[in-house]
Amino acid sequence: AQSVTQLGSHVSVSEGALVLLRCNYSSSVPPYLFWYVQYPNQGLQLLLKYTSAATLVKGINGFEAEFKKSETSFHLTKPSAHMSDAAEYFCAVTGGGSWGKLQFGAGTQVVVTP
Amino acid sequence: DAGITQSPRHKVTETGTPVTLRCHQTENHRYMYWYRQDPGHGLRLIHYSYGVKDTDKGEVSDGYSVSRSKTEDFLLTLESATSSQTSVYFCAISEGLAGVYNEQFFGPGTRLTVL
Numbered sequence: 001a002q003s004v005t006q007l008g009s010h011v012s013v014s015e016g017a018l019v020l021l022r023c024n025y026s027s028s029v030p031p032y033l034f035w036y037v038q039y040p041n042q043g044l045q046l047l048l049k050y051t052s053a054a055t056l057v058k059g060i061n062g063f064e065a066e067f068k069k070s071e072t073s074f075h076l077t078k079p080s081a082h083m084s085d086a087a088e089y090f091c092a093v094t095g096g097g098s099w100g101k102l103q104f105g106a107g108t109q110v111v112v113t114p
Numbered sequence: 115d116a117g118i119t120q121s122p123r124h125k126v127t128e129t130g131t132p133v134t135l136r137c138h139q140t141e142n143h144r145y146m147y148w149y150r151q152d153p154g155h156g157l158r159l160i161h162y163s164y165g166v167k168d169t170d171k172g173e174v175s176d177g178y179s180v181s182r183s184k185t186e187d188f189l190l191t192l193e194s195a196t197s198s199q200t201s202v203y204f205c206a207i208s209e210g211l212a213g214v215y216n217e218q219f220f221g222p223g224t225r226l227t228v229l
Contacts, residue, residue, distance in 0.1 A: 009154070043118075043204055043220030044157070090156055100145070100211030101172065102218060104156035 002027040002093040006105035014113050019063075019078040021108050023091030026072065033074040034092040034102065035065055044090065050074060061085070086112045117141050118221035120205050126227045133192040135224050137205030139185075146188040147206040147218070148172075148180060150199075157204065163188055195228045202226070 007022040025031055032051055036044040048059025055067045061084075065076045074091060091105040117140030127133050137146060145164055149157040149172075159172030161180040169180050177199060179191045192199055203224045210216040 006156075041223075043206075043222050045220070046217050049217075100208075101159055101162070102157075104158070106154050106156045 002031060002095055002103050004033075004091045004093050004103060004105040006089075006091050006108050008108055009106065010109045010111065012111045012113060013081045015083055016080050019076075019081045019085060019110065021076040021089050021091075021110070023065075023074045023076065023105060024072050025074060025091075025093050027093060027095060029095050031093045031095045033065075033067065034094075035059065035063070035074075035076050036090045036092060036104075037061075038088045038090065038107075040087070047076070047089075081110075081112050083112050083114070086110055118205060118207055118219060120203075120221040120224045122224060123222065124225045126229065127195050128229050129196055130194050133195050133226065133228075135190045135203055135205075135226070137188045137190070137221060139188075139205075139207050141207060141209075141219075142185060143207040143209045143219075144185075145208045145211065145216075146182065147208075148178075148188065148190045149204045149206065150174065150201040151204060151223070152201050160190065160203075195226075197228050200226060200228045 003026045005024045034049045035047040038044045048057045050067045058064045063078045088107045088109050090107045092102040119138045121136045147162040148160040151157050158174045163169045163182045181189045205221040206218045208216045208218045
């Protein structure tokens with residue numbers, strides 16, 4: 001079975017600072033990994049996905065994530081935070097016997113301070 | 115935005131009453147999903163459907179049932195609501211199995227409170 005662990009339920013960053021959100025996965029088969037963002041009172045929106053084509057994945061809104069098999073990690077970064085990045089971010093995994101069913105992490109709430 | 119609507123958007127009900135939530139899509143996607151979102155748990159899959167009248171259980175299906183009589187509608191029913199079912203419920207759709215080639219699109223959510 002697949003699972004993901006997001007380190008840190010809340011992250012506070014200053015506007016213009018690096019955003020780093022951590023996600024570690026557990027999977028017995030090569031995983032497909034995703035990052036979603038949820039703005040207040042809205043549904044989830046796909047930021048980016050890892051599909052084994054490239055280990056560094058670029059997404060929308062300036063975010064990117066790097067797949068590191070040796071560390072079983074898929075951390076999300078953005079070089080310079082913007083006030084509009086304030087949201088909740090979810091890492092998710094699918095693959096193997098759970099193909100088509102996304103397993104989500106608990107989420108990380110990002111607060112951006114001026 | 116993907117054409118997904120959920121109704122009602124907010125509902126307050128009492129313990130023991132039946133509740134039905136509706137998800138409606140205009141994308142003609144084959145797969146539909148129901149999730150619940152709770153603090154500290156992220157989203158957890160309740161049930162999903164891979165076609166009209168074809169449904170299967172997810173991770174937290176106890177106390178919930180679903181039906182899909184038309185491609186565009188996926189209903190989630192709480193036969194006898196309990197306080198532990200207070201949550202935000204999200205519907206999602208995908209053209210094929212969610213993963214590499216098929217993005218999962220989410221509806222706006224339904225906030226359910228069971229008193």
